[in-house]
Amino acid sequence: MLDTAKLLAARYRAAEDRPYLASALYSLTVVPATRVPTMGVDRHWRVYVSPRFVAATPVAELAGVWVHEVAHLLRDHHGRSDRLPAADQRDTVRVNIAQDCEINDDLLADGLLLPAGRVEPKDYGLPEGGLFETYLPSIPPTPAGCSLDCGSGAHGVPVPWELGDSAGPARLGPVEADALRRTTAQAMRAHQRARGRLPAGWQRWAQEVLEPTVDWRQALSGAVREAAAWAGGAVDYTYRRPSRRTPALRGVVLPSLRRPLPRVAIVVDTSGSMGEDDLAAALGEVTGVLREVGVRGNRVAVLACDADVHAVARVTSAEQVVLGGGGGTDMRVGIDAALAGPERPNIVVVLTDGYTPWPQESPSCRLIAALIGEDAPAPPAWIETVRVGPA
Template sequence: MFAGVPAARLALDRTKLLAGRYRAAKLRPYLASAMYALSVVPSWHLSTMGVDRHWRLYANPDFVAAHPVEELAGVWVHEVAHLLRDHHGRADRLRHVDRDDHLRVNLAQDCEINDDLIADGLPLPASRVEPSTFGLATGRLFEEYLAGIPHTHVLHVQCGSGAHGIPVPGEVGADGAPAVPEVEAGAIRRTTADAIRAHVRGRGTVPFGWRRWADEIAEPTVDWRRLLTGALRQAVVWASGAADYTYARPGRRSAALRGVVLPSLRRPLPRVAIVVDTSGSMGDDQLASCLAEVTGVLRAVGIRGNRVTVLACDADVQAVTRVTKADQVQLSGGGGTDMRVGIERARRGPEPPNVIVVLTDGLTPWPDEPAGCRLIAGLVGPNPPDTPPWIETIHITDG
């Protein structure tokens, strides 16, 4: 909501405003470096406080005068959260129909931030927006909240281009207050994420939304399908490199040597075994999704038909099937978990595989030594246990 211009403007009480920052940094020290990176700009173009995408904080002197230091501390945390969580960058990636309604985007972003601040016990002004304002659940990202924000703007918030990404009249240009370059902003985010994770390791309390954000920054999500495809392609190339000589087809140079038959080089097509964990801890939807992905990759690299064997396994091998499509596989089992059984069964088959892919939640013992072939483990679900270092590991998450 834009503020009207008062007849007589107050001077910004910087001492009070910076006291709010000091209090916020003392209460939440893991956010201190980010808050102290902000440049302060007195401004009347916003009714409260806001940020631009260059890490400048705009403070309306009337708003600062009307609120106690304790609430100003909460607003400091709120505004820097827009920048740390890269709300303007994420808003840029929205569909145009949502992107253009930047005030509604801002409301959704405030819901994402304020549910954490309220859970954290930080005082906020009474006019705050939170998920319950719209009857929404807590703990969501702003992209999820957006669908529940009404298109009729019964509420107006304006946190600046540092939130929704749309330039706001009144924000200073490139020659204004000091700005934080994007490279430095990325470093601030990583430093803050490290500080949050260190605080948690020291048994400090941090709201879920901040923990989730810090984990994402420290361990960015990578598309597991791309990783799995790369690992399988590399494994197939590695196995195909085992060229050998064969007399089944004479070498091309045999014609030049009368009465002599030369062998030709043969590059065998690898065999692949897929060991699927069907224990009680694995869901059917997870299994079907992962298996479809693996078989699709194998078809793409030319491995199909009788060169693929699928073994459904829990504490024992329940079924061994040769397949050409994922929907031909019968997933059975549901007991305990020991993928060593499936790996060993695959190795001892009549045609041992060159590559073994294991799809499991990781709650299984592993062989004590390499299996004598390329072994790739697709670990399904959050926080799976570690695997032996000689196993290529792909973490498979929902989405």
């Protein structure tokens, strides 16, 4: 039987010690669940709790777990996971590990106690203060027997002990969750002004929630740079340049590590509704950022597409792009053509007014939609999106 008094005492302690998290902590609905390894959350702000785990864990550590689980929801980990490539989404434990690395360094720096077995960035030779998307390429595939699972409120994939979308007790919808995130961010800012102490990760999160308006060029540049860093994180072995340790091992040739430059495909919507000035500005921004991060020449393909692909070229500047088409719109054709080429891209950037069908699921690459025009309809939530304003 769940020791409810002990569990709620731990939540009270977490809220008293960190009052800026109180609203979020008390918005969680408790659901006892014997199949959950420890505690986990779904995207409806229900927290699933193992009675055995509560019985075996001190109140101080349970308070840390409360903060850990609510951090997954406040940082919208499930929404961000929906935008990962499908291949990454399928390894939920690996995604969960990267997310825990993002959270736990802040919690430990803030003096919270967490149970044994927690993961930290240093466990994988990673720096503190990163986002889980930047950690993910360095996290190895899920080891056999690993049971880490914070639920669909973290990695985004429903798990057996959860109640689902329609069943169960009170739950928060997306609008209420966004309002709660903003309320929490405002409480954090007030706390920081009064006491001057807030973990760096929470400071960054609160600023992003309260000051989301950025210049579209900065947002698009940041998305492309981050995607290039993500793709370039896929370190692999190569025998083209033997390891420097090879001479020490007679008769054995060791490979060295290489960090390859990503290949990029830019799918350009050339349907009749596209404005040339805005399109040229967005294309110039993307190609400029790619040059800055060292991706150029034959590593960038541009596909002009409306309802069909009209031109494919490898370019080094926006001026080299020939924009054909002008008919209907279906960016799926361009995305499929980019992925079907002999040199499959790691990143696909789609420049479009948004009036197009989209793929049903994330391809095995990073997909960024640059939406041109104030009224451009949003693509599916799993697509990383930047809105491009007037040039």
